[in-house]
Amino acid sequence: MHKHVLNHIDPKTIGARLQEARRASGLTQHAVAERMKMARTTLVAIEKGERRVTPHELLTFAELFGRPVSEFVGRPMVTTGFVPQFRAAWRQHFERNADLEKAAAELQSLAEDYVELERLCELPIVRAYPPPYDISKSTPEQSGEEIAAAERNRLGIGDGPLSNLRDRLENDVGLRIFYFSMSAKLSGVFAYNDTLGGCIGINANHPRDRRHWSLAHEYGHFLTNRFRAEITFLTSAKRSSSVERLADAFAENLLMPASGLNRRFTEMHRVSPAGSITLAQICTLADLYQVSVQALIIRLEKLKRLPVGTWDRLSAEEFKPRRAQQMLGINATTQEEYLLPKRYLNLAVLAYEKGELSEGQLSRFLRTDRVSAREYVEKISTSFNSPAETGYELFKLDLAQALA
Amino acid sequence: MSPAQIIDACVLINLLATGELKSILDSVGRTSLICSVVREESIYLKTGDTNNPKELINLAPFLNDGTLSVCELEGEKEELSYVDFASVLDDGEAMTLAIAINRGLYLVTDERKARRLFSEQVGNPKRLISTSDLIYHWAQGKKVRANKLQETLQKIESRASYRPPTTDRNQKWWIKALS
Numbered sequence: 001m002h003k004h005v006l007n008h009i010d011p012k013t014i015g016a017r018l019q020e021a022r023r024a025s026g027l028t029q030h031a032v033a034e035r036m037k038m039a040r041t042t043l044v045a046i047e048k049g050e051r052r053v054t055p056h057e058l059l060t061f062a063e064l065f066g067r068p069v070s071e072f073v074g075r076p077m078v079t080t081g082f083v084p085q086f087r088a089a090w091r092q093h094f095e096r097n098a099d100l101e102k103a104a105a106e107l108q109s110l111a112e113d114y115v116e117l118e119r120l121c122e123l124p125i126v127r128a129y130p131p132p133y134d135i136s137k138s139t140p141e142q143s144g145e146e147i148a149a150a151e152r153n154r155l156g157i158g159d160g161p162l163s164n165l166r167d168r169l170e171n172d173v174g175l176r177i178f179y180f181s182m183s184a185k186l187s188g189v190f191a192y193n194d195t196l197g198g199c200i201g202i203n204a205n206h207p208r209d210r211r212h213w214s215l216a217h218e219y220g221h222f223l224t225n226r227f228r229a230e231i232t233f234l235t236s237a238k239r240s241s242s243v244e245r246l247a248d249a250f251a252e253n254l255l256m257p258a259s260g261l262n263r264r265f266t267e268m269h270r271v272s273p274a275g276s277i278t279l280a281q282i283c284t285l286a287d288l289y290q291v292s293v294q295a296l297i298i299r300l301e302k303l304k305r306l307p308v309g310t311w312d313r314l315s316a317e318e319f320k321p322r323r324a325q326q327m328l329g330i331n332a333t334t335q336e337e338y339l340l341p342k343r344y345l346n347l348a349v350l351a352y353e354k355g356e357l358s359e360g361q362l363s364r365f366l367r368t369d370r371v372s373a374r375e376y377v378e379k380i381s382t383s384f385n386s387p388a389e390t391g392y393e394l395f396k397l398d399l400a401q402a403l404a
Numbered sequence: 405m406s407p408a409q410i411i412d413a414c415v416l417i418n419l420l421a422t423g424e425l426k427s428i429l430d431s432v433g434r435t436s437l438i439c440s441v442v443r444e445e446s447i448y449l450k451t452g453d454t455n456n457p458k459e460l461i462n463l464a465p466f467l468n469d470g471t472l473s474v475c476e477l478e479g480e481k482e483e484l485s486y487v488d489f490a491s492v493l494d495d496g497e498a499m500t501l502a503i504a505i506n507r508g509l510y511l512v513t514d515e516r517k518a519r520r521l522f523s524e525q526v527g528n529p530k531r532l533i534s535t536s537d538l539i540y541h542w543a544q545g546k547k548v549r550a551n552k553l554q555e556t557l558q559k560i561e562s563r564a565s566y567r568p569p570t571t572d573r574n575q576k577w578w579i580k581a582l583s
Contacts, residue, residue, distance in 0.1 A: 003488065004484065004488060005487060005488050005491040006487060009491075055480070055483040055484045055486070055487040056480065056483050058487055059477075059483060059486070059487070068490075068494070068495045069486070069487060069490040069495050069498070070490040070491070070493070070494055070495050070498065073487060073490055073491040074490060074491055074492070355516050355517055355520070356517075357517070358492075358493045358494060358497050358515050358516075358517040358518060359414050359497075359514075359515050360413065360414075360493060360494030360495075360496055360497045360515070361493065361494050363494070364494055369446060369447070369448045369458070370413065370414065370417055370447070370448075371417060371448055371449060371450060371458070371563075371564055371565050372448070372458075374564070374565035374566065375450075375565050378565060
């Protein structure tokens with residue numbers, strides 16, 4: 001531990017974090033300076049990193065912003081966070097909607113924690129990012145289709161349903177994907193910088209099919225326009241820009257590739273006793289592709305496998321996909337099993353077992369209480385059961401040992 | 405008079421799980437403190453009920469009857485230590501450590517990192533106390549019956565998911581008392 005951390009840490013890092021915390025708490029410089037009984041120019045100098053903050057001032061700031069002190073001094077990494085990127089790209093929305101700032105700040109916090117865990121364990125993520133795709137020569141819809149085909153080819157995933165998209169993107173591309181609670185109006189957020197890499201946040205409160213679509217959609221942003229922080233709204237009215245249309249077209253083609261879907265649809269038709277496709281079959285097919293019934297029907301309309309206007313007609317007849325799925329025993333409302341990436345969880349436990357994290361820090365990294373953190377360590381720690389004469393025994397395995 | 409002891413959240417959880425917090429702390433014969441950040445921490449224990457698996461613990465009864473007292477940082481030196489420790493620990497652990505070191509208190513923690521930092525700064529392992537030390541002292545001092553002790557240790561394991569590590573000086577005693 002550095003003796004007197006405030007003398008060692010870059011004042012610009014603390015200044016930037018204090019500024020972000022102040023903005024997130026909705027306080028002006030004037031209001032904070034008044035509460036701190038300091039001149040506004042002093043606060044400006046602290047936020048710019050031109051004057052070091054004293055321990056007493058830091059404790060008062062932390063209390064005022066409702067943040068832990070460790071959040072300001074516990075991360076050695078120096079980085080420009082995502083929040084300023086979001087604020088620059090979404091200035092008008094940010095001023096009107098505090099939920100956006102919250103989602104952006106959470107994405108940044110999780111991404112910083114992930115990188116910190118990699119630093120503690122000396123295990124950086126392997127990035128296999130393709131160069132950004134050129135989208136200047138085609139319409140958004142054409143680009144979305146072409147890029148989806150290229151990505152399926154690059155990742156070697158054929159043309160079948162993608163039930164493990166998250167694992168693919170985390171393990172084969174090296175993206176950081178988090179599920180957390182957001183305002184119901186938001187589907188997902190995406191941001192990138194060189195230090196933190198490509199990071200995606202998905203609204204954990206949305207149903208499974210929506211989350212799946214949002215993940216593919218945000219990946220589309222990463223592939224085409226990674227230097228712009230993106231926020232995806234649930235309502236289509238806010239998704240009419242060419243950037244959003246492209247990301248939606250990409251998601252549609254990535255999740256439901258024409259060749260595979262056509263083949264399955266033809267097969268379904270062939271074996272159907274009455275020779276026609278039923279709503280139950282469509283619901284089952286949507287479940288297989290982990291997309292909403294609406295998204296599947298619209299896709300089949302575009303592929304000319306269902307008459308144009310089928311979805312509109314069903315909507316007018318007040319068809320309820322969720323009710324139909326329930327009748328078929330399909331549960332499309334399941335929660336995500338892991339809100340944090342599995343690799344992130346494993347790194348946190350490894351860092352704890354190495355003595356790099358305290359129990360309190362582990363709980364904070366895992367976003368849970370201490371007893372739940374203990375349970376998690378017990379569950380995935382390097383202890384395994386093995387049969388023995390007496391029933392079972394525990395043995396320790398060093399997963400960090402070098403093999404080559 | 406013996407100095408007070410300051411208890412970190414990791415041990416407090418274990419003691420709360422026993423349902424014998426008052427009896428255990430009374431047996432030590434020292435004032436027991438927790439810092440203000442630990443008081444504000446949400447402490448959950450497992451219930452064993454699948455419908456309601458966690459229970460939020462209310463510390464108020466123990467604060468009202470004087471079993472525990474809350475302490476705050478005092479002076480610039482403690483504030484400076486607190487900020488320094490907060491760079492490597494969480495806020496509750498950092499404040500507990502800062503107060504223990506600066507006031508010459510006993511530190512009650514199982515936390516490996518906090519114990520290491522305390523030993524580096526203080527160099528007196530006699531002022532370091534663990535969950536197992538407190539339970540051992542309680543069992544001996546109050547002549548707790550074997551089945552009662554077993555039940556208490558089982559509660560710590562089942563409600564707080566804690567078992568002392570192999571490096572703990574009372575680990576063998578603990579395992580034996582459980583069997």
